[in-house]
Amino acid sequence: MNVQRTDLREPAVHVVLIDSRGTITGVQTHSGPSNRRNAVGYAAGDSYFDHCADEANRADIQALLKRKRTLISFVTSSPSSRVKHWLAVLGIPVSPDAGTGAVLMHVDITPWVTEGKQNTDAPITLNPELLQDTVSTLVGHFAEPQRNYQPQPDIESLSPRQYEVLLLVGAGKSNLEISEELECSLNTVKRHVTAVLQKLHLPNRTRAAMLVNQLNLRPTNHRR
Structure with missing residues (x-):
């Protein structure tokens, strides 16, 4: 297998946010090689379990959602129309609280699969140097806020309703769940989520959920 070094240095990283029921509420792809962009097919509104056929992996994710586990990892495949992609998955809770996704x-x-293995066989060994490269890449993606976003988001700039929406996003709730909880229309929720991301200079709801956890935001944290 001839693999370009750039493929190994810049793996595609797909960050998927799921709620407490396993529904995908947000997806962000840090693209590596352009031919692997959007290759795995995750989409907001889908059940993550529909993409997870292995019962052991499903059980690990359920344990994570129930906070019986604080970290999970496994290797899985994501078949596409032309080639099967192999994914190393790392799962962490949005927050220590159960029910927060x-x-x-x-x-x-995929480029790391041992040369000569069949496309349907799971990879057995990974080059440690490549593993280190990917860990560094992954850490680099999550260190980006220090360069691109405000290190101390102005939470006080949010209206009371926007703050409520932020907390619910932090709990892993989908827009539909938020609209039901706040008894407002889905379009209204979408506008609030957009306003929250813009005011806090965040690129997506995954970052917003992580911010809620990092700052330990609670209903009493915001001035009314």
């Missing part, structure tokens, strides 16, 4: 980070390790 989880973040699943998928690193495309």
Whole structure:
């Protein structure tokens, strides 16, 4: 297998946010090689479990959502029309509280599959140097806020309703769940989410959920 070094240095990383029921509420792809962009097919509104056929992996994710586990990892495949992609998955809770969903980070390790293995066989060994490269890349993606975003987001700039929406996003709730909880229309929720991301200079709801956890935001944290 001839693999370009750039493929190994820049793996595609797909960050998937799921709620407490396993529904995908947000997806962000840090693209590596352009031919692997959007290759895995995750989409907001889907059940993550529909993409997870292995019962052991499903059980690990359920344990993570129930906070019986604080960290999970496994290797899985994501078939496409032309080639099967192998993904190393790392899962962490959005917050220590049960019912707040989880973040699943998928690193495309397809170029690392041992040369000569069949396309349907799971990879057995990974080059340690490549593993270190990918870990560094993954850490680099999550260190980006220090360069691109405000290190101390102005939470006080949010209206009371926007702050409520932020907390619910932090709990891993989908827009539909938020609209039901706040008894408002789905379009209204979408506008609030957009306003929250713009005011806090965040690129997506996954970052927003992580911010809620990092700052330990609670209803009493915001001035009314």
